Amino acid sequence: MKLALRIFFIFSLGYFISYLVRGINLPLGPLLSREIGLSPAQLGLLTSFYFFAFAGCQLPLGILLDRFGPRKVLASLLAVAALGALLSASAHSFGMLLLGRFFLGVGTSACMMAGLKAIIAWFHRDQLPIMNGALYAIGGLGAMMTGIPVSWAMGVTSWRMLFVIVAAMTGMVILALIFFVPEKDEKHPKSTLSSQLRDVAKIFRSAIFLRTAPLALISQGVFLGVQGLWAGPYLRDVSQLNPAQAANIVTVVGFAMVLGAAGFGWLARRLEREGITIHTTAGAGMLLFMAAQLLIMLDTPLPLWLLWGLYGISGTAGVLTFASMTKEFHGYLAGRVSTGLTFIMFIGAFIVQYGFGLLLNAWPHDNGSYAVSAHQASWSIALVLQACALIWFCRKLPVAEAPVPVQI
Template structure:
């Protein structure tokens, strides 16, 4: 039972981190009004946050293998609550970007720290399921930043809403300080620095780690970008849905992921050699669902948009498969660095897509227009097809390389 307590404390820290990360998603329209910026500059808030998150993953992975999950969760939680405090009083875009950078740095320290808890506290056979549960239950943070945050913004205003977010972060940090332990055996020493550095190089050189990276890249960005920033404006300004309906659909994106996560984890545990097939199926389904919405004559009916959201719920569980590859091909002593490499994937893709959508919307929106047209949103979201094509090719490539590598390892063992 103690392992589940440790996991629960780390999971709560991750839920709060996802809340901080996603809080801009439903506040995008209010942020544009408060800061006096257009869509391109608004996208820079999310880009700054995600760029820092992605850039910090490998350094944080190395720090994680050295200092452990507890210290990094405390440091990350403190940075995120500081970022929300700054964001609460931000009146210009520079201050707002600085706040989101703080949140991005803290967020970068959180998820992989929780995955390390799973790797060290749970037996290998339970790891795929626990990783999926971590990723999906953690998305409750996105759920709490949807409808509840919309209501808070409406009734209490900007500053009070983000002060409350900072208070939630303080509670999470305190709980980690009082409760969490890094490993079952407190006397176990971290790996020496030289071995950590060598482990990072070994992790990167293994095609299985790169397969995990591209899996995370190609599956995570469709749902991530939709939830983080552009889904809410697309649904309200482009498709003409009421704000409450749009917030409810974003909540469905999270709930669906929570339901699918354990199923994907069970699949990966039972059929590990077919994980990449599932990844490619998720990519195909996402592209097909967006094709229907983008080609629909006029505004899509609610049932079509709901179907799109249901398909996008596979993004989160699909991206978690990348971390299962990191675990499969790396020992626990270098799991932090390997997980950091994988976790760069969808965030790089998300940064590219967020910037591209913001620029394309600005280019297509006439001066003086209240908001972008549905046609502008459609052309902007079509950029996803380029990322899907690149990611799918790389997944197929590294799947073949990984299988050849496994055959070579078996032959080497036989020769020995």
């Protein structure tokens, strides 16, 4: 167990970095807009380009993880992330920032999936919800860093030096993977590339995946897209908070993510013992996430830290879909199942971040501030789409379409 926990800790550090670079443009957005001269649409494209690169890697990544294992794949890709951080640190144009962001997306694309794959390899299947939640919780610590800690760091150093620090942290995780994580032969069936691709197609056509994918795309897309960029402008323009107050709320969201991820993992396992499926728990959690968004939009007379704390806690419910889905397939397909879901979620995050930017750009804006009505329109559209996807998610599958393990 000590070895398994050590391995979990090292992989979780990679996921911590993934979440840090994913949300770092939230506090840096105003600085980048002023120094590089970015419009709302450009800022949205720059930040969402991470998700575009991340999502584009997921399908081949699933095959690579199942074929070569999480250790080798993650160590190799993190080297690309370190290069992306260094490119970002030296950027003086929108194009260079975009390239650095692309490399960061590619380089950290394996962090979550490699962690989930390592959990499946080193822990008992009954522990999956808890360990998956713990992994997601550590990612939440990375999100917390984009609040008060980064705001504090900007008072003593530059945004360029922050990217250099990220590159150094990434290098340390690479070394830990090389020297402290052993290889593990999972004795999975070997197959040709063509048969692996056919399995990916089978997973995407399965009834359980088709039922889960729309809500995962929209719900987690909104959570990741807003938490990673547009929460800051919303707090500034709609809630009328100053930068320090907004940083406090962002930190609350990150802390809430830690609690939510760990809490939902524990709750799902307890409820499963009582006969309530993880699928049901995930759906209830994502419904709660919709309620949190609605309460924020309606400017409910409750403390902002409480409303956004609920947003952070409930937004993590989508991680339960990984445990729910991987239970329906053989273990050697876990990488492809998980990366298929991640592909869907990050496509959603790309659409949300870039789409929100386009909507904000469509209203009159000045000096980095955006119209309140533009924010409200963006959130309203997102809520309607989530409601439609939740209805689809809750439908009962006919017996003939019940999910069955995919065979090679």
